[in-house]
Structures are given as C-alpha cells and as structure tokens.
Amino acid sequence: MITGAEYRTSLADGRATFFEGERVEDLPGHRVLGGAVNTVAACYDLFYDPKPGALSPLMTIPRSADDLKARIPLLHQADLLAHTTQQSIMTLITAAGRMPDLPHYGERIKAYVEELQSRDARVAECITDAKGDRSLSPGKQPDADAYTHVVERRADGVVIRGAKLHISGASLAHELMVIPTKAMKEGEDDYAIACAIPVNAPGVRIVDVSYAPRHDDNRAFPITSQKHCPEGFVIFDDVFVPEERIFLNGEVRYAAVFAHSLGLWERLGGLAFMAAEADELVGFGQLIAEANGLDRAPHIREKISDMIIHTTLIRASLEAAVHNCKMGPNGEAFPDELFTNAGKYHGAANYSHMVRHLHDIAGASTVTAPAIADLENNEVGALVRKYMSGAEGVDGEYRMRLFHAIRDLTADAYGGWKQLANLQSGGGLYAQRIVTRKHYDLEEAKKRALEFAGMADGDD
Ligand SMILES: Cc1cc2nc3c(=O)[nH]c(=O)nc-3n(C[C@H](O)[C@H](O)[C@H](O)COP(=O)(O)OP(=O)(O)OC[C@H]3O[C@@H](n4cnc5c(N)ncnc54)[C@H](O)[C@@H]3O)c2cc1C
Structure with missing residues (x-):
C-alpha cells in the first residue's frame, strides 16, 4: 500500500490537467485543487497498512453479506476517489x-484488478459521453466523436477518440476505467469499447471544474472547504490502448453490461452516502429548531418527523440491499438490485423535499447570517453576537455557525453540487426507475391482486 505522501508524489507523472484556462503543473500545490489532493492523501494514510502485501480493505472483493455490511462504515470514512x-x-x-x-476479457479484468490492488492505485469512472443530440444513437450522430469510439485497430491494441464528461476525481486518479455509457446496436461495434487508460497516457487531457471555495476565510464554508473533489472533462484525443487493457472490443451485445454493473455499485455507494446525509439533515433541523426556541412547535416537530421517516427508509433499503445480496459466479457478493435502486431513487427524489423542510425550519439567516469574522470587529462584533443569539442560553456565534453549516451543506457551493449529484450521479432518476421496475416481481403482484379480488384461477 502507499502512503498519502507517496500518493502526492505519484501525481507528478506528466498528466495534462487544466483548470480555469491554465495547465496545472503542480496538483498538490495548486491553490484550489491542492485541497482535494490533501483529502485523497488523508484517506490513503487512514487505511495505510505497512505490512508487505497488505491490501486496502476498500479494494478487496466482498464474498458475503457480512463482507458487504462491513464495507459500509468504511465507505463513510472514504473520500470520493476511494469510492470510485x-x-x-x-x-x-x-x-x-x-x-x-x-x-479472455474475464482473465484480463482479473489481472488488471490484481495490478490495481498491488499498486494501491486510484481509479476514476469514465462512462458519461458528450452524447451530442440525445435523440440520436451513437452511430447516427453528425459528429462521430460524440460517443467515445475506436478510430484505429492495430495488431497490439486500439486507438480511441471521444470525451467523457463530469468524471469525479479524474485528474486526481492514476487510472481511468472507460466503459460504454449505454447499449449499442449492430453496426455500432466501434462504440462498444471498454478499457483502462492511465491518466498520464499520451492524448488524455482533463479540464477540471470545482466548487471549492476561493475565499480567504473558510469559516463560512465549514463543509465545502473540507469536501470538494474536482469533476473532470476528460478528452481522449487518439489515445492508444494496448490489448491487455481492453475489456470489450466490438461485442455490441455486452455494451450495456458494464454500465449496468457500474450502476449497481454506484447506487449502493450513493445509498450509503445518502443514509449518512439524511441523518445529518435531521440533526441540523433539530439543532437549529432548538437554537431558535421552536423545537416544540407542532409544525416543526412534524417536519422533523418527516425527515426521520425519510432517513429511516433509506437506511432500511441500504440494509435490505446488503442483507439480500446475491452471489456471482466466482463467489463475489452483489447488493440486491431492487432494494439498491428503489432506495437510491427514493433518497434522490425526496432529497430536495427534505432540504425544503430544513430551510423552512431554519429561516432566512441560513443565507444571510453575517460572517464569523464580523464577530471579531470592534464596532459591530458584540451587536452581531447579541442579535444573532436565539433561545435562552444560545450564543450568537453558535447559532451563526449552525447557519453557515446549513447554507454550505444545502444552499451554496457544496449544497448546489449535492442537489445535482444526488439526482444525476449513478445515471439519473429515470435509469433508477427502469432498473427498479425490471427487478420487481410484477407478475407476482398481479397474481396477488387477482387473488385478493377473488379472480384467481379456480375462484368462482
Ligand atoms: C456531480 C456529478 C458527478 C458525476 N460523476 C460522474 C462520473 O464520475 N463518471 C461518469 O461517467 N459520470 C458522472 N456523472 C454523470 C451522470 O452519470 C450523468 O449526469 C447522468 O448519467 C445523466 O447524463 P447527462 O448529464 O448527460 O444528462 P442527459 O443524458 O442529457 O439527461 C438529461 C435529461 O434528459 C433525459 N434524456 C436523455 N436522453 C434522452 C432520450 N434519448 N430520450 C428521452 N429522454 C432523454 C434524461 O432522462 C434526463 O432527464 C456525474 C454527474 C454529476 C452531476
């Protein structure tokens, strides 16, 4: 395994990363992206085991429901790149x-996974293509590069071209897992490509976007300043991929298998995140209600009860997904598709409703509370503290810090990102609905309805 310091050094490998119009020469030392590097490095140190041959617990293959269950608390400690x-x-x-x-693809995948484990490497997931005109399939796009595809086949590999957008942590990873974004039709063989590409491979360029705060005083951003990870606009400008790193090459019938497999694990991770996050929303709701002196008001209690029911159902679906896991052909444990997708959908679809409750409970100071630095001003500091105090015994600074945390979490930099991330990451609400429906036993439900109505075969 590698340490955080070794990880930082590993980033100086010639990768072509860009941020706000400039090429980034020193990622760890960068004024904005450097903070995200620190977060990844801290996670390396957290799980570091110096024993030769030790494996990060996040990189092992779960073999039972207990293994999957044991992974959940680790996921809560892991940074986004360890997740991906x-x-x-x-x-x-x-x-x-x-x-x-x-x-032969299975054998290559096995060898590649062993390589990742032994290098303790970090991988970003490159699925979502630029997609051009969404109403047209890849083969019918006016620009053939709208979906990533093979442009040249050589004896020892292929050359690919295209772009994958919104790729979390791409420029902080060592490897890019590139897979088709959806099913491909006959004739779209060149688009049915799955492979692994080093971040520093010639022809790879990554344009980063980040909501990290650019402020000198991060006390107004207690969450965003700690939790930010750039999304990468990853361009493959004729990148060579050697044969041993190709996991699908033209077999259109399996193009969707990768995205479906990813969806399952991505949504399990999302569900685990959401379970913790929903508890945090309840906690902030109750804390600010107490600070405002309103925790006994009936309509506030009702909203907090709604939030408690929401978080409990998310946690229940997470536990059901793990408990009802299925076993793969090589003894791997997979979370249950129905519970994972239904839970992720429920959490994502209702997230903004829960945030609405929190904003309703908290009040306008969520977005208008003065800065903590204002408390330090000789002229207005004491007055700000006095008028920002709430229920008896609640200090103004304490209440202000709660407001800043709620704004940052739900109504500002991290909050805005989170709204979108919850809805779209893992393939969007529509995809989660489709998969949920596919795994639900609709025939059994119809049978039950007929029995209940006395209309089943054999009933009068
Ligand atoms: C914060 C964040 C992080 C992300 N991280 C990653 C990542 O690490 N790796 C990665 O690969 N992706 C990542 N994504 C991308 C995510 O998977 C996509 O946003 C998602 O799959 C939707 O794709 P899109 O954004 O291109 O939207 P679109 O595909 O344009 O969808 C927008 C809307 O149009 C609808 N739509 C699209 N096509 C059709 C059609 N033909 N007919 C009818 N309706 C249609 C969709 O259902 C949706 O309602 C991330 C997204 C976010 C927000």
Whole structure:
C-alpha cells in the first residue's frame, strides 16, 4: 500500500490537467485543487497498512453479506476517489461474470484488478459521453466523436477518440476505467469499447471544474472547504490502448453490461452516502429548531418527523440491499438490485423535499447570517453576537455557525453540487426507475391482486 505522501508524489507523472484556462503543473500545490489532493492523501494514510502485501480493505472483493455490511462504515470514512476506485473494481468484476462466453476479457479484468490492488492505485469512472443530440444513437450522430469510439485497430491494441464528461476525481486518479455509457446496436461495434487508460497516457487531457471555495476565510464554508473533489472533462484525443487493457472490443451485445454493473455499485455507494446525509439533515433541523426556541412547535416537530421517516427508509433499503445480496459466479457478493435502486431513487427524489423542510425550519439567516469574522470587529462584533443569539442560553456565534453549516451543506457551493449529484450521479432518476421496475416481481403482484379480488384461477 502507499502512503498519502507517496500518493502526492505519484501525481507528478506528466498528466495534462487544466483548470480555469491554465495547465496545472503542480496538483498538490495548486491553490484550489491542492485541497482535494490533501483529502485523497488523508484517506490513503487512514487505511495505510505497512505490512508487505497488505491490501486496502476498500479494494478487496466482498464474498458475503457480512463482507458487504462491513464495507459500509468504511465507505463513510472514504473520500470520493476511494469510492470510485472500489466501484470500478466491482464494476469490472461484475461485468466479467456477466460475459461467460468471452473468458479472455474475464482473465484480463482479473489481472488488471490484481495490478490495481498491488499498486494501491486510484481509479476514476469514465462512462458519461458528450452524447451530442440525445435523440440520436451513437452511430447516427453528425459528429462521430460524440460517443467515445475506436478510430484505429492495430495488431497490439486500439486507438480511441471521444470525451467523457463530469468524471469525479479524474485528474486526481492514476487510472481511468472507460466503459460504454449505454447499449449499442449492430453496426455500432466501434462504440462498444471498454478499457483502462492511465491518466498520464499520451492524448488524455482533463479540464477540471470545482466548487471549492476561493475565499480567504473558510469559516463560512465549514463543509465545502473540507469536501470538494474536482469533476473532470476528460478528452481522449487518439489515445492508444494496448490489448491487455481492453475489456470489450466490438461485442455490441455486452455494451450495456458494464454500465449496468457500474450502476449497481454506484447506487449502493450513493445509498450509503445518502443514509449518512439524511441523518445529518435531521440533526441540523433539530439543532437549529432548538437554537431558535421552536423545537416544540407542532409544525416543526412534524417536519422533523418527516425527515426521520425519510432517513429511516433509506437506511432500511441500504440494509435490505446488503442483507439480500446475491452471489456471482466466482463467489463475489452483489447488493440486491431492487432494494439498491428503489432506495437510491427514493433518497434522490425526496432529497430536495427534505432540504425544503430544513430551510423552512431554519429561516432566512441560513443565507444571510453575517460572517464569523464580523464577530471579531470592534464596532459591530458584540451587536452581531447579541442579535444573532436565539433561545435562552444560545450564543450568537453558535447559532451563526449552525447557519453557515446549513447554507454550505444545502444552499451554496457544496449544497448546489449535492442537489445535482444526488439526482444525476449513478445515471439519473429515470435509469433508477427502469432498473427498479425490471427487478420487481410484477407478475407476482398481479397474481396477488387477482387473488385478493377473488379472480384467481379456480375462484368462482
Ligand atoms: C456531480 C456529478 C458527478 C458525476 N460523476 C460522474 C462520473 O464520475 N463518471 C461518469 O461517467 N459520470 C458522472 N456523472 C454523470 C451522470 O452519470 C450523468 O449526469 C447522468 O448519467 C445523466 O447524463 P447527462 O448529464 O448527460 O444528462 P442527459 O443524458 O442529457 O439527461 C438529461 C435529461 O434528459 C433525459 N434524456 C436523455 N436522453 C434522452 C432520450 N434519448 N430520450 C428521452 N429522454 C432523454 C434524461 O432522462 C434526463 O432527464 C456525474 C454527474 C454529476 C452531476
């Protein structure tokens, strides 16, 4: 395994990363992206085990419901890139098991996963293509590059071209797992490409976007200043991929297998995140209600009860997904598709409603509380503290810090990102609805309804 310091050094590998119009020469030392590097490095140190041959617990393959369950608290401690790494490993392993007639890909995937484990490497998930005109399939796009595709086949590999957008942590990773974003039709063979590409491979360029605060005083951003990870606009400008790193190459019938496999693991990670996050929303709601002296008001209690029911159902679906796990052909444990997707959908679809409750409970100071620095001003500091105090015994600064945390979490930099991330990450609400429906036993439900109505076969 590698330490945080070794990780920081590993980023000086010639990668072509850009931020706000400039090429980034020193990622760890960068004024904005450097903070995200620190977060990844801290996670390396957290899980570091110096024993030779030790494996990060996040990079192992779960073999039972207990293994999956034991992973959840680790996910809560892991940074976003550690999440995408374990999701990438599980995506590849899952996909390998779903292509039994193409064992050579399974063998390459196994060898690649072992390589990742031994290097303790970090992987970003490159799925979402630029997509051009959404109403047209990849093969019908006016610009053939709208979806990532093979532009040249050589004896020892392929050359790919295209772009993958919104890729979390891409420029902080070592490897890019590239998979098709959806099913491909006959004739779209060049788009049915899955492979692994080093971040510093010639032809890879990554344009970063980040909501990290640019402020000198981060006390107004207690959450965003700690939790930010750039999203990468990843461009593959004729990138060569050697044969041993290709996991699908033209077999259109399996193009969707990778995205479906990823969806499962991505949504399990999302569900675990949401379960913790929903508890935090309840906690902030109750804390600010107490600070405002309103925790006994009936309508506030009702909203907090709604939030408690929401968080409990998310946690229940997370536990059901793990408890009802299925076993893969090589003894790997997979979370249950129905509970994972239904839970993720429920959490994502209702997130903004829960945030609305929190904003309703908290009041306008959520977005208008003066800065903590204003408390330090000789002229207005004492007055700000006095008028920002709430219920008896609640100090103005304490209440202001709660407001800043709520704004940052739900109504500002991290909050804005979170609204979108909850809805779209893992493929969007529509995708989660489709998968939920696919795994629900609709025939059994119809049978029950007929029985209940006395209309089943054999009933009068
Ligand atoms: C914060 C964040 C992080 C992300 N991280 C990653 C990542 O690490 N890796 C990665 O690969 N992706 C990532 N994503 C991308 C995410 O998976 C996509 O946003 C999601 O799949 C939707 O794709 P899109 O954004 O291109 O939206 P679109 O595909 O344009 O969808 C927008 C809307 O149009 C609808 N739509 C699209 N096509 C059609 C059609 N043909 N017919 C009818 N309706 C249609 C969709 O259902 C949706 O309602 C991330 C997204 C966010 C917000």
